[in-house]
Amino acid sequence: MxxxxxxxxxxxxxxxxxxxxxxxxxxxxxxxxxxxxxxxxxxxxxxxxxxxxxxxxxxxxxxxxxxxxxxxxxxxxxxxxxxxxxxxxxxxxxxxxxxxxxxxxxxxxxxxxxxxxxxxxxxxxxxxxxxxxxxxxxxxxxxxxxxxLIIADGDSPTEALVHSLTGGAPGVLFTDEVRCPxxxxxxxxxxxxxxxxxxxxxxxVAGADALSRYDLGVLIARRDGLDPGSLPQGHRAASGPPGPLDVRLDCTRTQAVLRTRLRGARQFLAPPTS
Ligand SMILES: NC(=O)c1ccc[n+]([C@@H]2O[C@H](COP(=O)([O-])OP(=O)(O)OC[C@H]3O[C@@H](n4cnc5c(N)ncnc54)[C@H](OP(=O)(O)O)[C@@H]3O)[C@@H](O)[C@H]2O)c1
CATH class of the missing domain: 3.40.50.720 (NAD(P)-binding Rossmann-like Domain)
Structure with missing residues (x-):
């Protein structure tokens, strides 16, 4: 094996x-x-x-x-x-x-x-x-x-959440919680x-772009042809569960030894070009 x-x-x-x-x-x-x-x-x-x-x-x-x-x-x-x-x-x-x-x-x-x-x-x-x-x-x-945060061409919980929020489901995307998807x-x-x-x-081993959950949601909505304007915003510091807000993994050292490019979310969530 x-x-x-x-x-x-x-x-x-x-x-x-x-x-x-x-x-x-x-x-x-x-x-x-x-x-x-x-x-x-x-x-x-x-x-x-x-x-x-x-x-x-x-x-x-x-x-x-x-x-x-x-x-x-x-x-x-x-x-x-x-x-x-x-x-x-x-x-x-x-x-x-x-x-x-x-x-x-x-x-x-x-x-x-x-x-x-x-x-x-x-x-x-x-x-x-x-x-x-x-x-x-x-x-x-x-x-x-x-x-x-792991994103996967529609399969991840984050993408499912964005889809449900644009459909009017309850919830918010935090503007103050930042990760490197x-x-x-x-x-x-x-x-x-x-x-x-x-x-x-x-x-x-994380992505090259640091983004808030809200900004990430906007990128996902745009890629999927949904209305980013319908995404509700919130502040985790005020209303969310306790936990880290802004955490950015510096991957410079690991990226230097990998052939695989760890793309940023702005790149891998770019809307398909026709
Ligand atoms: N998802 C993210 O955004 C994220 C962010 C940072 C780090 N990570 C890390 O990435 C890794 C993978 O995350 P993921 O999102 O792929 O997780 P996931 O989709 O929730 O998958 C978890 C896996 O663990 C298995 N599992 C659950 N309970 C188990 C048990 N008692 N015994 C054996 N296996 C069990 C599940 O099996 P079944 O489904 O068959 O029950 C499933 O295969 C984790 O180490 C996580 O800490 C994830």
């Missing part, structure tokens, strides 16, 4: 599976609640069962593992389950790429490179930061790939490159 994708049934995992297969790799992948029918070697897995997680990796003995699985509200999956994946990968000598997030940062400094120290302010951010540290201890050759295909290609490389440690 070349590649084992944990969380292959998710938004990012599905792109990783597809793009790896397209390049000729033999791919095994997992699902939890959403069984898949595409042509890969699919395995059910609950990361809360750490023994089963390690046993599956030992059975498959992949060369590379990319872990895209998480649940925002469940530390047993996001942190402890991710550490079990690292133990399994280390056991069979597989090169692990663990997907992490920009919300390991509070936003107090706005700009963060790979040397910045995590200072999470949400339970999710704390679980991801814990996983990063524990995985580096268990599997020192692992890549920790921090990313940002990345296209799922760019991110998948970058993760596959990192998995196949000899690199280790923290890597920042």
């Amino acid at each position: 070349d590649l084992f994708v944990v969380g292959g049934s998710g938004l990012l995992g599905a792109h990783v599976v597809r793009r790896a297969q397209r390049s000729g790799a033999r791919v095994a992948a997992t699902f939890h609640e959403h069984p898949q029918t595409t042509d890969a070697d699919w395995h059910p897995l609950d990361l809360r069962d750490q023994q089963a997680t390690q046993a599956l990796i030992e059975q498959l003995r992949p060369r590379m593992v990319i872990n895209c699985a998480y649940r925002k509200d469940d530390r047993a999956i996001t942190a402890d389950g991710a550490v079990a994946v690292a133990h399994g990968a280390a056991q069979v000598g597989a090169h692990l790429v663990h997907v992490s997030t920009d919300v390991v940062f509070s936003g107090a400094r706005v700009h963060y490179d790979e040397d910045s120290t995590p200072d999470p302010i949400s339970a999710y951010g704390r679980a991801k930061a814990f996983a990063e540290t524990a995985i580096a201890g268990v599997a020192p050759s692992a890549v920790i790939a921090r990313t940002s 990345v296209h799922a295909a760019d991110l998948a290609d970058a993760l596959l490159e990192l998995a196949a490389s000899a690199r280790s440690g923290i890597h920042h």
Whole structure:
């Protein structure tokens, strides 16, 4: 087995599976609640069962593992389950790429490179930061790939939200919450490159443009021929759930070692030219 994708049934995992297969790799992948029918070697897995997680990796003995699985509200999956994946990968000598997030940062400094120290302010951010540290201890050759908001040609929750808001559904897009959105295909290609490389440690893999949720919504609406003027604005600082506001991953160092271009949202959401 070349590649084992944990969380292959998710938004990012599905792109990783597809793009790896397209390049000729033999791919095994997992699902939890959403069984898949595409042509890969699919395995059910609950990361809360750490023994089963390690046993599956030992059975498959992949060369590379990319872990895209998480649940925002469940530390047993996001942190402890991710550490079990690292133990399994280390056991069979597989090169692990663990997907992490920009919300390991509070936003107090706005700009963060790979040397910045995590200072999470949400339970999710704390679980991801814990996983990063524990995985580096268990599997020192692992890549920790921090990313940002994932957009995917109509498939992402962010795009679905924009569509529903233009249709009059309740909700707002925050003008004060800024991220560096990345296209799922760019991110998948970058993760596959990192998995196949000899690199280790923290890597920042996000899009080149920093945008507010609202400005991102406007780009999505324009691309999809919807009325951006119908998108309601709001302030997360005033009304949203607690969490980081302005977090921008500086990807300069990682981009310099990748062939994959991490496009900015202004480029990948540009309306199609006729
Ligand atoms: N989405 C974003 O905008 C964003 C931003 C920054 C970082 N990230 C990071 O990117 C990664 C992928 O995110 P995503 O948006 O692709 O996630 P997603 O679409 O929610 O997919 C999550 C995956 O985890 C699996 N999963 C859930 N519970 C599980 C369990 N108990 N045991 C095993 N697998 C379980 C799901 O399987 P089933 O669906 O089959 O249940 C699914 O394959 C995560 O590490 C996340 O922290 C995402």
